[in-house]
Amino acid sequence: MRVASPAPQQRVFVARLVGTAVFDPLGDAVGYVHDVVVLFDARNLPRAIGLVVEVTGRRRVFVPLTRVTSISAGAVITTGLLNIRRFQLRSVETLVAGELFERTVTFKDGSGEGIVKDVAIEQQRNGDWHVTALAVVRKNTIGLFRRGHSVVVDPFEVAGLEDQLARQGAKSLISSFAGLKPADIADLVRDLPEERRIEVAHEMSDEALADVLEELGEEDRVGIVQALEPRRAADVLDVMQPDDAADLVSELPTEVASQLLELMEPEEAADVRRLLAYEDNTAGGLMTTEPVILPPDATVANLLAHVRRQDVPPALAAMAYVVRPPLEVPTGKLLGVVHIQRALREPPQTLVGTILDTSVEPLEVDAGIGTITRLLATYNLTGMPVVDEAGRLLGAVSVDDVLDHLLPEDWRDADDEMTDDEMDRWADG
Template sequence: MSTPSRVFAARLAGTGVFDPNRDRVGRVHDVVVVSRTTGALRAVGLVVEVAGKRRVFVPLSRVTSMDAGAVITTGLLNMRRFEQRAGEIQVVGQLLDRTLTLHERDGGGDARLEDLAIELRRGRDWDVTKLFVRRTVAGGLRWRRGESLLVDADSVAGLTVERPGQGAATLLATLEGLKPADVADVLHDLPEGRRLEVAVELDDERLADVLEELSDEDSVAILTALDTDRAARVLDVMQPDDAADLVGELPADTAAELLERMEPEEADDVRRLLAYGEHTAGGLMTTEPVILGPEATIASALAHVRRRDLAPALSTLVFVVRPPLETPTGRFLGVVHLQAMLREPPHDALGTILDKDIEWVLPTDPLGKVTRLLATYNLTALPVLDEQHRLLGAVSADDVLDRLLPDDWRDADDALTDASLTPGGGRG
């Protein structure tokens, strides 16, 4: 496979990376460039996502072929997690959407960077030579706002200068379709200022999902950077237990103001959860599992567990109670397992297939008890009841696992590496 003389960086994102035997080893996440003393940019390597969502650095000197269809390497990859060095810039993460000032020969005016081309020069250097831009300010009578054009990289101003309000439309397009945890991973790898710019551009529900997957430090930094009304809206659409965890990390006055701005019902749930210790069933539970009455049909229950916003661990159980159906509910009657519902006629009532013997916990019970019960009875969730046998919420296995792992587990390197990919040395 021959390497084209010109490759566009944004188009490389997501491209498969293969060893000399054509075995896939990962996919391109980004292109890393540095500034020459002349101010021109030179591409030095690729950020490649390998097994386990680990991102590693692959110097371009170890790339034998590269185009938008596949990247072929020598097979010698350093599996140390990529850490951006001073002077390095990630094209997709940091440069795209940057505002540039065009040269007069290109009509002048401002434009937004949507892609850039790197070209192989003598000496195996990959230089940034062309920029694909979209005009944001009309330049003279002949040039229209919104038109796209290809310009020389050395004919623009502002390419290596960070400006406030860069925007993130092009970067967000590359994240479309990714799971929230993967988007969170991308945001975490960005410099702090760029991370905030991208996060602000996400819609409320998408941002809420991503905040649930970020570390406390990153989540707090993003939430406090939002205006108060928007921060409250984001908390409203988060899972109550995750919102409570995040609010609990905020300064008391900030937390109080946000709770006042939230929808009253959502704020009440968060306040109730904040009253329990962090390592208790009450501190772990969500107040919004699937809750139905005993007369509800299996068909309606199946419709509820198919909700997109429902965590998989909570979709395996329907909690059956007497009215009211909002937590704290009426008397808890039992649960119905997803497998049981799939075996019975859809018009049957839930009350006919109740599991009344499921274990449950009090909100003050410690994490250790919750963990033992989940493991002993192979459950994905446990009901949390009060002394009057009313349902307060449910603790899911994923929340327990999150609490059991170290606080920095999202940032830690994987314990295992693939030795077959590590014989090559470090950053080139």
């Protein structure tokens, strides 16, 4: 039996609330609304318990609705200080925008199905907030949605809203990622419930998923890869940077890793196997086998065409490595490097062999991370070549990979930011 709620005092539609600025009692902006968290109760209307607020640095924190004093057009006013601990969704909680929008529901009167487009929450006389209305677009008799044919219904008039199998269309959620950097998408994916996270991964392109996996923590990315069909997982590994693919493969159970390596393209698998043979915190373990490699008779125009490619990370695009043929690693003898800044000052027809920087000392494969860090810092470099005993180029270490290994293993998932003192203590230890 439904328990009646007290008369509502204020109605807010969540689609309009998302993106609204959040202010502290002094009027200073602290962030903006990212989502609303609700709890389902079989006997009562779903209860909204708090807001997910995105603060500085794209960090999302939880603000209980009991701390919200006002919600109006363009402003949410809170009381007191915010808890800056990173928001973690509990299994009993549901995100309105992240999970309920685009969810398929069935009308209990037998009139068919619809898609949830918006959710209204209302504050009751006792101060609690409840979900009291849904904006739903109806399907027609042949299963298509009629543009503009939407209705506002009571949550008790539909079934499937709280059903964990009646998920929001993953494609719709992915479309909201447009324009975001992979690290920011990874942050959004990390906040999703595990089951939802896997659904989104299934719908992403191989390239987009590869970029996101490179930005996730070990537990999250291993979980996603193991949930994928093996052939698909191998395809994603194929388009990852070899060093990132090697890191991920090394985190998987041995039998899973072996299966995926067999399913990968032979050339890509060979690169990953080669990297897995090196110790983690050495130049060999940190390097990528796909830096920008050119022969000495290539022109500046050729170099610029290579570094413009979308698949070349910024740290690797800052420098090209000039070698004798062959150009595939292990290459012929390394002749030197060309800095992109120097190349930009030369005419397009200039041969890269004439503007070499031979002062950058290459690394041996067993060079430790301490040595690598000091050299990068001393000479203000974003990357360094790695060679074998014969001086052949094996790959390059980039500054972003060094930072990944210098920071604590769980830095992507840490609940709190490290203070400067904590970072100094960690680095010294």
